[in-house]
Amino acid sequence: MSDRQAIESESATRSALSWPRLIATLNEPRVLGWIAVAVVLIGWELGVIVAELNPIYLPRPTLIVVSLVDMFHTGGLTTDLLATLGRIFGGFTFAVLGGVLLGVWMATSERVYAIADNFIAALYPLPKVTLIPLLIIWLGTGGPFMLTISGLGAIFPIVINTVLGIRQSDPGLILAARDLGANKRQIVRKVLLPSAIPSIFAGMRLGLGVSIILVVAAEMLVGRVGLGSRLYLAGQVLDTEQAFAVLIVLATLGILVTKIQDAIDVSLSRWRID
């Protein structure tokens, strides 16, 4: 059999099988989910064209994409994206370091816990956006302010989850470590912290979400660069396409962050999977 014959016969069997197989593929929940997205986008595109909507209210998705590409190419959106990312993750990094440290300290010392507990109880439920005016008075609107607001958003869930994770660690493991000669420091580093990792990560997940919200909100209020300020500006000049384009960037950022966190969770908890 020549190659050509092989290809032809293969394509023949494929076309004979293709309809039922195609329908089966389309019925898969994952595929169905993407089809739904496509249907909405196409419906949106056609709807706008047919109803002749003013693009100030609702621009066509294709034009939003064009605008998005333009903004990256010539409009300096990369700078805005990097500025926002830097603020979010800069503050978040401080929050992780400080939050885990404070959490460990609180979980291992009743006195430290008692001292910190009331402050956390007062600050944690407070919507952090309400702190923006005060922080601007104290820090201005530059880098320190952005890092602080981002860090403040993330640190509380991290502290609380660290304390929780350590408190829930198995006392039998601590006893076993003491029996094997561990000192206090070693117990914290090699028993308590690893025990608390899943809980700490849950806290980081919550914290990063709050950081993103706060940084974008702060940028909308006072930023000159950043996705939030870009979004606000687009709204001011009624450039709806740009506003949508920034939203797409933010949504993509959210998806990426979630997926990366999922991947880290899986790799860190390999020992939990049989």
Next chain:
Amino acid sequence: MATATVAIECDEVGLTYPAKSGTPIVALENVRCRFSPGNVTAIIGPSGCGKSTLLQIARGLLVPTQGKLHYVEVSTDTAAARPPGMATVWQAFSLFPWRTVLDNVAIGLEFAGVPRSEREARARRALAKVDLLGFENKYPRQLSGGMRQRVGLARALVMEPDVLLLDEPFGSLDAQTRLVLQEQLARLVETSGTTAILVTHSIEEALLLADTILVMTARPGRIAAEITVELPRPRTLATTHDPAFGRLFDRIYGLLRDEVVRAMAAEAGSA
């Protein structure tokens, strides 16, 4: 295993837990006993009588509220310069789930600051003793209960303890696995001449492994009797058919039954 020269003596030891409300709980009272080097001592008693508490006091993990613990150099009958090296095997295994088998076994050496290559070599040797070579990179969850407890045993053995402490080591295992591990442990104890303290619920286990059996009372735990087991070694499953085994079994069972009945009555009374 190191040859021990230090005995652990409990001198009128007691432990009372302060209760948040109501009367404090007396876990142990007036316990006087001696764990001699080269000797395997079993502590047996009804549930909640403070057997494990006594073990942890002997280990130095719990500080008694009454009485004193002494470490005695046997050859000179003077206070020992430092306590004997000890390592515990736990009923619940207490393996670190995020560490591989090898890293679990090596953790005690890691705490002691032994360099990685040396501690891994020693951990491998300990794993060989419990027939677990080839499982170094598994996580505890991937192992059966019996294998996990052999990891627990290797983790204690790697410390080359003067005294091996066994806190109901086979309590969470199924009956068959328990029998096999009991025999293996009996072999290990007989060939190494190790000093061991074994806390157990099982009279057979105590008779199979121990030179001395301390029978404890229901809470508050005291020593009801100290029984010397002179069954010939090596002891195997066949030992259980020895008439002397039967006599000892009946004697210990008689002592225990009264205590268990008392413990149950006390529980019913407090409930």
